[in-house]
Amino acid sequence: MVSDQQDGAIIGRKSFTAVAINCAAKAGEWIKTKLGNYEKLDTKMSAQDLVTEVDKGSEKLIKRLILTHFPDHSFLGEEGVEPGPEASAKALESKLQDEYLWIVDPIDGTTNFVHGFPFFVVSIALAYRGEVIVGVVYDPLKDELFLAEKGKGAYVHGKRMSVSPEDTLGSGLVATGFPADQQYALPLNMKGLQALAPQVRNIRSGGSAALHMAYVAAGRLSGFWEIGLNSWDLAAGSLLVQESGGQVTDTSGRPYHLGVRNVAASNGHIHGELVDALTKAEAAE
Structure with a gap:
């Protein structure tokens, strides 16, 4: 069991997972209210690489919630990094040695969000010494939350997931x-x-x-x-x-x-x- 120490209390992986779920759910619900209602659309590294104030607001919400619970943890979010592969690699490298690192995409599928195409999610992971131990992907429009804990399986709608059987x-x-x-x-x-x-x-x-x-x-x-x-x-x-x-x-x-x-x-x-x-x-x- 991976654990953390905060205010004399042991914060175990279950609490990490609970925080990840709560952050994804709250961000997802807020994103839904902004569907078709964003105010400003910008591009990043190309005309196909979009960002809105909703991406930035979602990341800010998630970061605030996480650091409220775990102020000593590190945070890496897409909107806090300059566009381009070099900047992304450098940002990750600077945090890879940190004990606990939250890795967040506040809206994965921004182009879909902008067009109202219902295929976008909030993605939140927690890495411990460089290894992912909690992963949450939340699709707010379908209200589907995909959850995994290292060594404990993966679930959607509370049911254990397993991969498909195709063998070719x-x-x-x-x-x-x-x-x-x-x-x-x-x-x-x-x-x-x-x-x-x-x-x-x-x-x-x-x-x-x-x-x-x-x-x-x-x-x-x-x-x-x-x-x-x-x-x-x-x-x-x-x-x-x-x-x-x-x-x-x-x-x-x-x-x-x-x-x-x-x-x-x-x-x-x-x-x-x-x-x-x-x-x-x-x-x-």
Whole structure:
């Protein structure tokens, strides 16, 4: 049992999880009230990389709640980091040695939120010495909360999740995204898409990496890959998949860690085929 000391009381993993759930739920409910009602839309690293005051407000709400309970913990949120892969990597590196690190995407799927497309989530993870121990992904429009605790399984609607049974790439439904980085990540991802489309049952692209990962964990997708993601896109989802019996690596098949940007996640059964197909297409990294 991982524990923390605060005001003489032991704060165990259960309390970490309770705080994560509470933060995701409160942020999600507030985001719902802003759907179709945001005031300002800005771009970050490209015209496809959007941010609104709702993203920033959600992150502020989550950060305030977390630090109220755990003032000595570190916090890494998307909106507190300058755009671009170099800034993201530097921000993560500066906090990787911290004992407890909360990793938050206040709205994963901002473009969907802006257009009213119902596929966006709040993603909250807690890492202990660099290893994710709690992951929560909350879809406020469907009121679905995906939860995982290290070594304790993953759940949705209070029911234990398990990955899908497909055992070949050809029988799999997989997902990917269309990265905002048009110079490096998007062309590489498109090579993977072109190679995999004829080899799988079908491909989906919902526009939220965290929710795609949650769907792999819940058995709704057989696999997911994408190039050029960040720690806040993947941290919570990585634990969901692993605790549901699936596998998460980088696109070359190396073990997942918080610095992974090019990810492959699956039910485990098709993982070798998925990684091999990306490698053969020179679409892994």
